[in-house]
Amino acid sequence: MARWERAEATTPRPDPAPWDDPAPGPDADAPLVLAAEGPHGPVIHAANVAAMQAGAVRGGRVTDARALCPDLQVIPADLAGDAAALERLVLWARRWCPWSAVDGADGMVLDTTGSDHLWGGEAAMLADMETRLEALGQSVRIALAPTHGAAWALARYGDAREICGGPALKARVAMLPVAALRLDGTTLLTLRRLGLKRAGDLMAIPRATLERRFGRDGKALATPLRRLDQMTGALPEPVVSAAPPRRFRVVRRLPEPVMDPQSLLEEPMTDLCADLAQAGCGLRGLRLELYRTDGTATRLESGCARANRDAAHLIRLLSRHFESLDAGFGFDTLSLEALRVEDMAAAQVRLDGGIDSELAVATLIDRLSARLGGQAVQMPDPRASHLPERAEGWAPALRGGRADLLAPGGLGGGGMVAPARDRPVRLLQVPERIEVLYAVPEGPPVRFKWRRKPYLIRRHQGPERIAPEWWRARPGTRLRDYYKVEVAEGARYWLFREGMAGDGRGDEPDWFLHGMFA
Amino acid sequence: MTDPDLPTFTEAFSNTRDGAGTGLVLAQIDAWLGADGARDGPILWVQDRTAAREGGLPCLRGIAGTGLQMPILRVGARNAADALWAMEEGLECAALSAVVGEVWGNPRSLDFTATKRLALRSRRSGVPVWLLRPDGVADLSVAPDRWRVDPAPSADNPWDARAPGQARWWADLFRTRRGAPTRWVAGHDRAAHRVDLAAALSDGTLGTGGGDDAATGPRAVG
Numbered sequence: 131m132a133r134w135e136r137a138e139a140t141t142p143r144p145d146p147a148p149w150d151d152p153a154p155g156p157d158a159d160a161p162l163v164l165a166a167e168g169p170h171g172p173v174i175h176a177a178n179v180a181a182m183q184a185g186a187v188r189g190g191r192v193t194d195a196r197a198l199c200p201d202l203q204v205i206p207a208d209l210a211g212d213a214a215a216l217e218r219l220v221l222w223a224r225r226w227c228p229w230s231a232v233d234g235a236d237g238m239v240l241d242t243t244g245s246d247h248l249w250g251g252e253a254a255m256l257a258d259m260e261t262r263l264e265a266l267g268q269s270v271r272i273a274l275a276p277t278h279g280a281a282w283a284l285a286r287y288g289d290a291r292e293i294c295g296g297p298a299l300k301a302r303v304a305m306l307p308v309a310a311l312r313l314d315g316t317t318l319l320t321l322r323r324l325g326l327k328r329a330g331d332l333m334a335i336p337r338a339t340l341e342r343r344f345g346r347d348g349k350a351l352a353t354p355l356r357r358l359d360q361m362t363g364a365l366p367e368p369v370v371s372a373a374p375p376r377r378f379r380v381v382r383r384l385p386e387p388v389m390d391p392q393s394l395l396e397e398p399m400t401d402l403c404a405d406l407a408q409a410g411c412g413l414r415g416l417r418l419e420l421y422r423t424d425g426t427a428t429r430l431e432s433g434c435a436r437a438n439r440d441a442a443h444l445i446r447l448l449s450r451h452f453e454s455l456d457a458g459f460g461f462d463t464l465s466l467e468a469l470r471v472e473d474m475a476a477a478q479v480r481l482d483g484g485i486d487s488e489l490a491v492a493t494l495i496d497r498l499s500a501r502l503g504g505q506a507v508q509m510p511d512p513r514a515s516h517l518p519e520r521a522e523g524w525a526p527a528l529r530g531g532r533a534d535l536l537a538p539g540g541l542g543g544g545g546m547v548a549p550a551r552d553r554p555v556r557l558l559q560v561p562e563r564i565e566v567l568y569a570v571p572e573g574p575p576v577r578f579k580w581r582r583k584p585y586l587i588r589r590h591q592g593p594e595r596i597a598p599e600w601w602r603a604r605p606g607t608r609l610r611d612y613y614k615v616e617v618a619e620g621a622r623y624w625l626f627r628e629g630m631a632g633d634g635r636g637d638e639p640d641w642f643l644h645g646m647f648a
Numbered sequence: 649m650t651d652p653d654l655p656t657f658t659e660a661f662s663n664t665r666d667g668a669g670t671g672l673v674l675a676q677i678d679a680w681l682g683a684d685g686a687r688d689g690p691i692l693w694v695q696d697r698t699a700a701r702e703g704g705l706p707c708l709r710g711i712a713g714t715g716l717q718m719p720i721l722r723v724g725a726r727n728a729a730d731a732l733w734a735m736e737e738g739l740e741c742a743a744l745s746a747v748v749g750e751v752w753g754n755p756r757s758l759d760f761t762a763t764k765r766l767a768l769r770s771r772r773s774g775v776p777v778w779l780l781r782p783d784g785v786a787d788l789s790v791a792p793d794r795w796r797v798d799p800a801p802s803a804d805n806p807w808d809a810r811a812p813g814q815a816r817w818w819a820d821l822f823r824t825r826r827g828a829p830t831r832w833v834a835g836h837d838r839a840a841h842r843v844d845l846a847a848a849l850s851d852g853t854l855g856t857g858g859g860d861d862a863a864t865g866p867r868a869v870g
Contacts, residue, residue, distance in 0.1 A: 487689055487743035491721070494692075494741040498723055498734055508722045509690075510708050522708055524722060553710035555674060556667045556703055581665065588801070591811035616812035620799035621666035645707060648671025648714065648815040648836070 161199050164207035165192045175207040209235075219268075221374055226259060229371045237285070239278055241369050256291045275299065278369060279361035283310030283329075303361050304330030311357040317344065321354070332358060378405050378413070378468035387423045387460025392452050394464065395445050402466050403439040412437025412474030414530075416444055420455075421463040428455065433504060435495040435530050437474040443493055447500040495527045504528045516596050518644065522557055551594060552614060554624045554645030561642035564625065574613040574625055580643050585617040593627075608635050614647060622647035654680055655825075656770040657777050659763075659791035664702040664752070664782040668799040668817045672843075673778045674714045675836035677746050679843045680776065687718070687745035692738035694723040696731040698752035703782050715838045718745050728755035732762050739769040739777060750780040760788040767791065786822070794823040800833055818848065 161181035165172035174195060177186040184199035196202050213235065220238045223230045226249065229241035242255065249255035256272050263270045273284035275294045280303055284292045287310045294302050303310070306329050308321050326332055332340065332354055344353045359365035380398040388394065395418075406412060414437055418430045432447040480486065498507045504526050511525035567577035567584060574590050592613035608629030616622045624645035629635055658676065662669025681687050693706055706720060723738075725731035728751045735749040747770075751758050763779070767790050770777045779791065786794065798818040805813035819834035832845040 490741050490743035491690060494738060494744070495721070497737055502723065502725060502730055502734060506724050506726075508724065510720060512708060518707070518709075522705070524705070527721060551709075553713055554667060554707055555670045555710040555714065556705070557707040557710070558704035559700065583665070589805075589810055589812045591805075591808065614812060616802055620801045620816075620818075621668070622799065622802065622812050622815065623666075645704065645710070646665075646667030646670075647710070647812075648667050648674065648817075 160203055161186065161201065162203045162205065163192065163195060165204050166207045166209065172204070175209075212236075217372075219266075220372070223259075224374075226255065229369060231369050231371050233282065237282070239281065239369055241371075242274070252293050253291070256293070260291065277361055277363045278367045279312065279357060280363075282312060283361065286310060300333075300362055304328065304333055308332065308354070311354060311361065313352060313354060313357060317352075317354065320344075329358065329361070375471075376409065378402060378409075378411070378471060379465060380405070380467075381463065381465040383463050384461070387462045389457045389460050390452070391420060391461050391464055392449065395448070395466075396441065398464065398466050399441040399445055402468060403441045403444070406439040406468060406471070406474075407476070410473060410475065411468075411471045412439045413444075413468035413471055414438075415469030416447065417467045417469055418448055418451075419465045419467070420461045421465075422458045423460055423462050424458055426458070431469070432500050433496070433528050435492040435499070435528050436489075437472040438493070438496070439474065440493075443496070447496055450501050499526075499528045515599065517599065518553070518557060518596075519561075520599075552591075552647075554622075554647045557645040558643070561626070561644040564641050564643050566641055574615050574627075575641060578625075578641065580623075585619075585621075587615045588618050590615040596626075606635050608633065608639070612644070654776075655792040656774070657763075657767045657779070657791050658793045658795070659779045659781060659789055660795040660797055661781045661784050661786060662797045664699070666799045668815075669780050669782065669797045670703075670706070671714075671815050671836070672795065672797045672817050672819055672834060673748060673780060674711060674716060675834070675843045676778070677748075677776075678715050678836065678838070679841055681718075681745055689743045689745045690719045690721045691716075692721050692723065692735070692741075692744050692747045694725060694731045694734045694738070694747070694749040696725050696728050696751055696755075699750040699780075699782055700724055702752060703750070714836065715841070727757075728752070729757040732757060732766070735777065735779075736765060736769055739766065739773055739775050742773045742775060744775050747775055747777040748780065749777065750782060751784070752781075753783050754781075754785055754787060760790065763789040763791060791823075792825045793821065796820040796822055797834075803835065819845065 159180055161178065161184045163177040163181050163186050164175045166175040167173070168191075170191075172192040174186055174188055174190050174192055177188065177195075181195070181199065181202060184195070184202065186195040186199065186202065192204055196204070213232075216232055216236070216238065220230050220232050223238060223240055227240050227242045227245035231239055233239040242252075246252045246255045249258055252274055256274060259272055260270055271285050271290065273281050273288050273292045273294070275281040275284050275292075276296045276299055280294060280299055283303060283306050284294055287306050288294075288302075308326060308329060308331075309318060311329060311332075313321070321327075321332075326335075337355060340355045341353075344355065356365060360367045380402045382394065382398050384394065412434075414434050416432050416434070420428045420430070422428070430448055430451040432444070432451075434444075434447070438444065477486070477489075495507055507527045508524035509527040511523035513521055513523050515521045562580065565579040566575040567579055569575045574587055574592070577584060577586050579585070590613050593611035594613075595609060595611050597609045598607035610626040610628055611630075612624060612626045614622060615625055623643055624647065625641060625643055627639045627641050629639035631639060658673075660669050660673055662672075677691070695705070706722065708720065711720065721744075723731070723734045725734055731749055731751055735747050738744055738747045766777055766779065786796070797820075800816040800818045802815055803813040805811045814835060816833050816835045818831065820829075820831045822829045831848045833848050835844045835846070837844050
């Protein structure tokens, strides 16, 4: 007898992957809803218990709920993140049985046939599932039934941890509401208008009548009759279990401990790269685990800017770690594992013997990042902003993703427009305050002191007024008036005055030096 | 490099308090590489920590304003040794259009041997390298061209008499293999992709064996 177990992981979960981040999010007792974009503004995607009690309903407008409960917290729902987290949860749930699949947006189905005795019976297995899933921060409703459809219905409309056996199945599902039949909204509305409230009401109607009424409008797969048959087991409904992602890992057990494993890396690395090449993949991250004879293990990791399966290059990336490796009494096992595997097509080498410049730059980024750290190698991450320090963003080059930034044809490729304004060639990381020695009412100061040296301004250009970004800035942030000035020695600087006298946002405005012109 | 006469290794001494050294280096990159668009790979811009803290980071929009079309890959090294290693590593990669390194002051790791290594790698791969020495003092180096750059009063602004115009620098080529060391007033001609060098008339040492081409009138490199 097929036994289906069905668990529903209920939202809200503000964090899509709570098991990655044990830090608690918002206060659990405060009313909280997750909002998704609807056709007429944000709609409540999920709500916690406090919000439900305050009047929030799933599918309702956020504005309505806010009117009922002014201190309602609203967080945008991350639907894609939820789906990805659910997929990982499904793979994790194979600890109980080997066959599991995602079911809808917020559920999963496990085929536990023949697995329950390993956990001490069905009731004990369900209790174990609930405990472990709750330890992950999920609130769940679980039910066990002989068919997929019945398990789905009992998890949502049955009792807590309900187990329904085969002989009692038909009588049990007859008591469930028609909504438990997984029908669409219009069919449910029709059934309600016909006065059919429970699944038992449908069972009492002759099959031919049901088929004639609902079977013709092109929804042959989800008619009430089919759903009833699936629920009672008259129609099969197999679960398609996704194959787990392939792991690329090569383990070598050495005949005797070695102190320097570097020379032994080449053969397993070649094997790993051959595996990757056969699967048409490349790795973005590589982990080398070295197991010492005394039982401790060392993990070394490296990253790549783009998918790679070149053994020589990958060995070179790891070589930095061997400088400070503590071998103890030697290593007896080593394993190489590909992390973050991505598709990578085989590429044609150039017939003229030239280099693939994109690949050459990517491997350079790998080598630099492997030694100097991922944060040290940066590429432009320009943003559309008038504030210079925000517009001039830098992002770790290893992260990749913005290939357009390194593409030829302009700084920032398509991400940045041509400069409309005169900008300095060097920008200080933090604007430095200058001391005004002699100010005039209009324009920049005539004399100022920067880094303990006085300067006399001969020429100036400006101001260029840059207002704070009110949609991001804190209240009270002051505007900036930028001047390009030239001092007596000839150096050209970019000064700004933060705020204006009498703007009601603080005292006398301060002057700062932000950059140097060529 | 398009012109075999031009050196692949240039050293420029400047002050962290101004952008003159950066300006001259960018102008030279534009003059030597930007003219024919032969190179479109990124520029590797390596800074050690002090240079980045004292002199700031290269500003992308400002650099785009000087006419350079190449993207920039920035390396923020912890110290001069790491910066020099990153420059050497970058010079191995022929896909780069240029390597610019900023090493602040006179660290111990930047000695004659280090410059020799840079020069050899640069010659082997053909990637030109500029070594910016903010607040540095000229010591032993193999660089064929060594400049000392200071800001000079800018040209007249045709649109606003009170505003600074096009940037100019005192460029002192105090060591070169292509003639006698000379001091110029340098400027960047963006339209023609060249560095304009005009004789520094206020310089008293003018004419002491500078050669004809250096002493009379403007001269262009690139």
